[in-house]
Amino acid sequence: MTRIFIFAVCVFSATACVAPPTPGEGPLSDNVINWRDEVIYQIMTDRFADGDASNNYNTNLLDPSAYHGGDWRGIAEKFDYLEALGVTTLWISPVVKNVESDAGFSSYHGYWTQDFSRPNPHFGDIVALREMVDQAHARGFKVILDIVTNHVGQAFYYDINKNGQPDEFFLGQGGRIVPIGETDSSSELTRILEWDPDFNPDGVQAWTSLGPSGLAPIIFARDPKINRMPPQPDLFAQDYAYNQKGRVTIWNKPEVCGCDPWGCAWNNPCRREQEVLGDFPGGLKDLATHRYDVRNALFDAFSNWIDIGDFDGFRIDTLKHVEHGFWDDFCPRIREHTLGKGKQNFFMFGEAFDGDDNLLGEYTQGQGVDSLFYFSQYYTLFRGALLGDGSRTCEIERLHCRRHGCQDDPCGEGQTFEALYNGAGKFNGPTGEYGDQLNSRQLVVNFLSNHDVGRFIYFMPPEWSQSEKRKLLHLALGYLLTADGIPCLYYGVEQEFEGGNDPANRETLGDINNYKTKVWKNGYWQESQKTYDSDGDGADDTVWEPYDTGNPSFKYIALLNSIRHNHIALRRGELRVRWSTTGSAGDDHGIFAFERQHADENILVVMNLGSQTSSRTSSGTSSMPVGFSSGTTLNDLLDPGNSFQVQSSGCSPEVGEGCLDISVPPRTILILASGS
Ligand SMILES: [Ca+2]
Ligand SMILES: [Ca+2]
Ligand SMILES: [Ca+2]
Ligand SMILES: [Ca+2]
Numbered sequence: 001m002t003r004i005f006i007f008a009v010c011v012f013s014a015t016a017c018v019a020p021p022t023p024g025e026g027p028l029s030d031n032v033i034n035w036r037d038e039v040i041y042q043i044m045t046d047r048f049a050d051g052d053a054s055n056n057y058n059t060n061l062l063d064p065s066a067y068h069g070g071d072w073r074g075i076a077e078k079f080d081y082l083e084a085l086g087v088t089t090l091w092i093s094p095v096v097k098n099v100e101s102d103a104g105f106s107s108y109h110g111y112w113t114q115d116f117s118r119p120n121p122h123f124g125d126i127v128a129l130r131e132m133v134d135q136a137h138a139r140g141f142k143v144i145l146d147i148v149t150n151h152v153g154q155a156f157y158y159d160i161n162k163n164g165q166p167d168e169f170f171l172g173q174g175g176r177i178v179p180i181g182e183t184d185s186s187s188e189l190t191r192i193l194e195w196d197p198d199f200n201p202d203g204v205q206a207w208t209s210l211g212p213s214g215l216a217p218i219i220f221a222r223d224p225k226i227n228r229m230p231p232q233p234d235l236f237a238q239d240y241a242y243n244q245k246g247r248v249t250i251w252n253k254p255e256v257c258g259c260d261p262w263g264c265a266w267n268n269p270c271r272r273e274q275e276v277l278g279d280f281p282g283g284l285k286d287l288a289t290h291r292y293d294v295r296n297a298l299f300d301a302f303s304n305w306i307d308i309g310d311f312d313g314f315r316i317d318t319l320k321h322v323e324h325g326f327w328d329d330f331c332p333r334i335r336e337h338t339l340g341k342g343k344q345n346f347f348m349f350g351e352a353f354d355g356d357d358n359l360l361g362e363y364t365q366g367q368g369v370d371s372l373f374y375f376s377q378y379y380t381l382f383r384g385a386l387l388g389d390g391s392r393t394c395e396i397e398r399l400h401c402r403r404h405g406c407q408d409d410p411c412g413e414g415q416t417f418e419a420l421y422n423g424a425g426k427f428n429g430p431t432g433e434y435g436d437q438l439n440s441r442q443l444v445v446n447f448l449s450n451h452d453v454g455r456f457i458y459f460m461p462p463e464w465s466q467s468e469k470r471k472l473l474h475l476a477l478g479y480l481l482t483a484d485g486i487p488c489l490y491y492g493v494e495q496e497f498e499g500g501n502d503p504a505n506r507e508t509l510g511d512i513n514n515y516k517t518k519v520w521k522n523g524y525w526q527e528s529q530k531t532y533d534s535d536g537d538g539a540d541d542t543v544w545e546p547y548d549t550g551n552p553s554f555k556y557i558a559l560l561n562s563i564r565h566n567h568i569a570l571r572r573g574e575l576r577v578r579w580s581t582t583g584s585a586g587d588d589h590g591i592f593a594f595e596r597q598h599a600d601e602n603i604l605v606v607m608n609l610g611s612q613t614s615s616r617t618s619s620g621t622s623s624m625p626v627g628f629s630s631g632t633t634l635n636d637l638l639d640p641g642n643s644f645q646v647q648s649s650g651c652s653p654e655v656g657e658g659c660l661d662i663s664v665p666p667r668t669i670l671i672l673a674s675g676s
Contacts, residue, residue: 027342028310031142034432035347035443037571038142039481039561040488041087044451045123046108047508048491049074049547055122058106061511064503067108068511072124072132079139084549085494086561090136091144091315095119095129095305099153100226102283109451109506110146111317112153112284115232116301126308133309142312144347145305149298149330150318152231154283157194158204158216158246166194166219177207196283197246199256199274204246218244235297236287243286248278266359276323289326299330303337312346319350319363319372327368335428345430347371349445353452355379357402361420364440370429371443373450374485376402382448386476387459390590390610390666397580397592403441411582432572444485448476449493455505457498466517466530470496471667474556475607478638478669481560482605484575484596494554495544496530515544563637563671570671573598579606579617579624587616591664595627602627604634604672608664616663623650623661630658633675643675 032038050056051073060066075092082090097115098107110120119126133143157166161177170178172187190198197204197216206213218239220230230237249256250271254263257270264271279286288294305311314334319327331348338346349371352363357376363369377399385396397410398417405419421444425437432438449455456476457469473496480487492499492507497514499505507514518525531540532551544551549558564570573596580592590610596603604626608615617624628634630648646658653659664670 025307028306028338029137030342030344031137031312032345032347032430034572035345035430035438035486036432038089038486039087039564040089040091040144040445040486041082041085042091042450042488042490043075043093044070044109044491044506045072045075045093046070046110047506049078049510051075051077052124052128055124057122058100061508061513064506065105065108067106067122068508069122070508070510071122072128076132076135078547079135079141081547081549082141083139084558085554086558086565087489088140089142089144089312091146091488093123094146094148094317095123095309096301097121097227099155099228102154102226102228107153111148113148113151113231114153114155114227114229116236116298117233117304129309133311137310143309144313144315145309145311146315146317147302147305148317149287149289149302149326150321151280151284151286152236153285154195154221154228155231155285156218156220156242158197158244159219160192160194160197160204160206160216162206162208162213162217164219166221168193171207177209196279196281198249199246199278201245201273201277203244215244218242233297233301235293241288241291241294243277243279243288245277245286246279247281247283248274250274250278266354266356275321278321280318280321286321289322295326295329299333303334306334306338306343306346307341310343312343314346314348316348316350316369318353319369320352320354320359324362324366324368327363328366331368331370332427335426339428347430347443349373349443357399357420361402361422364422367426370426370438371440371445371486373488374444374446377444378447378453381479382456382476383459385592385609386472386479388609389584389612390608390615391584392582393580393590393592393609394582397577400575400577403444410577410580442484445488446480446483446485447488447490448480449490449505450488451490451506452502453505454500455490455493455498457496458500458505466496469498470552473553475609475667475669477553477557477560478605478671479607481557481564482570482596482603482669482671483594484573487564489557494557495546495548495551496553510546512546515546515548559638567601567603567637567673569596569598569601569603571598573601573603576627578604578626586619588619589613589615590666591615591617593617593624597627602674603637604628604660604670606662606664606670606672608666608668610666612666614663614665616661618650618661621650622652623647623659625651625653625657626660627656628658628660628674629656632658634660634672635675637671637673638669642670644672 046068048070050069052071056069059069094110096113097118097120098112099114136143170189171192172184178184204216206216221228257264348369350369351373355376394411401417403421406417409415421441423439425439430438460469497507499507515530516527517530519528530544533540534542576595578593590608593606628646630646632646634644636642644662651659
């Protein structure tokens with residue numbers, strides 16, 4: 001341990017010392033009993049809290065694309081806030097040194113790697129990083145590191161016209177280069193940007209006045225002012241470390257793969273080739289991850305960061321842009337590394353930005369990642385059913401079917417469901433409290449929003465009142481924190497942030513300007529501080545402050561987290577759907593109900609997704625069977641005064657079960673447990 005810190009001081013305070021930090025020696029800490037107990041909180045480090053003004057260079061709070069000053073010390077200063085919220089695992093932004101800026105945008109998000117072996121100086125040095133993680137562990141938090149293995153920042157251009165300069169020009173059908181500003185009426189022109197040319201399966205091609213001229217050479221940028229320098233370690237400054245095929249175009253131009261205008265099938269080979277080998281839009285250069293030297297260098301870099309930071313898991317970026325073979329190599333090596341250092345239960349989950357369970361499920365096979373973000377649920381439930389009118393809650397049940405397999409189609413349309421997610425754990429992968437292997441079906445990471453999509457409130461009609469928006473947000477949060485899997489909250493949801501697409505959804509939590517709203521006053525719209533009702537009399541009495549722990553959504557999330565913490569069934573229990581609907585008519589419009597059962601604890605969650613009327617957990621004369629015996633009193637854990645009796649008739653109960661016919665108000669969730 002001492003050795004890292006001495007080295008760190010050497011690296012960052014003595015200009016003569018330029019070697020990258022060496023890994024820490026000795027064992028790592030072991031912090032996780034069962035990942036299903038955790039609630040993840042996503043921190044965008046630059047936007048969360050500024051604890052050290054000395055690293056605030058190139059910052060501008062008024063520019064949403066600039067660095068805002070957040071850092072690792074700032075995170076450590078907010079542990080009381082995070083503890084009050086009840087989250088247990090912190091996912092932080094990538095820590096590696098980035099290209100500083102590109103085309104007026106800065107790398108505040110951390111996804112534009114320039115040097116895999118050094119920290120991003122905006123966030124602190126490795127001493128500050130390790131201090132933050134050590135303090136987090138001492139408080140009972142776990143820390144997950146965000147990593148990118150697919151690409152680096154905008155590091156080079158393709159010198160298509162072989163003139164040694166980065167250019168922008170048109171290419172005619174005959175291969176003639178037409179400078180910008182000149183015209184060539186004889187041919188169809190393609191715009192070429194040497195920093196970011198379109199995908200070519202044969203590699204980006206060079207053209208000279210004589211015509212095609214083989215593969216375009218790549219030329220690394222050297223602009224130290226914005227740290228746009230050849231990527232490091234040195235292997236990443238070699239052309240063979242990159243695929244060199246140009247930027248993915250398939251999402252905007254599906255016709256290049258012969259697909260319909262709405263896109264290609266998930267497993268279309270032409271689409272998959274582009275996604276795996278192409279440069280990520282924005283000129284992010286795709287690494288040749290099939291090469292063993294590249295794989296080894298990435299393993300070395302990221303196992304090093306585990307040793308330096310004592311992290312408890314990886315959130316892995318752009319999973320579907322790297323071939324399966326890479327994950328089947330990288331993940332087992334990381335598991336072996338962490339186990340060798342005494343860290344059990346290192347957790348690796350990835351981002352495959354796609355709503356298709358066929359594609360998502362593929363990444364759960366083999367020995368690659370333990371789990372992934374549950375994007376199909378995001379689209380079907382959080383962007384679909386909850387924002388709709390509450391009909392066909394069977395679509396939510398179908399999510400479970402695609403994960404686990406189902407004999408019958410919950411929508412009654414005769415579909416058959418094979419389990420698409422792997423039900424076997426990984427060798428050396430995450431385990432439960434008794435050493436039992438956990439699998440991807442149990443470890444899906446559930447999320448309502450993240451840094452790449454608009455915040456949940458943003459998708460609601462803007463004319464809704466704050467209380468209408470809050471009601472739907474709370475229904476969504478209720479599901480997020482009671483469903484099976486690992487919940488992940490995006491920072492700012494507890495302050496009811498409502499920013500739209502990137503970068504509007506990356507608000508700075510400590511900036512008072514993000515706690516303002518527009519109100520109509522004296523004939524025009526005026527900006528005023530947001531307020532809320534803190535004493536429950538229906539009138540707003542409190543001005544909203546940054547890091548406010550008293551607002552209704554902070555308190556609601558804290559309550560849900562405490563309920564989850566106190567009820568093992570909500571963390572580790574199996575999920576069984578008890579009621580879903582296939583249409584919009586009927587007394588049960590909008591009802592979705594499920595139980596979580598673990599050992600002898602059972603919790604029943606009943607939601608009404610309908611927006612207009614109360615609905616019943618019954619249809620005609622049949623009510624909902626529940627896993628509680630008749631006569632049991634069920635109390636709502638969100639509202640202890642609200643209780644219900646389980647009946648003996650009205651449904652076809654199994655042995656030990658009863659029946660429940662209750663009325664649920666619109667956009668409401670009940671979390672029911674048997675009374676003592
Ligand atoms: Ca700072
Ligand atoms: Ca050129
Ligand atoms: Ca790739
Ligand atoms: Ca009040």
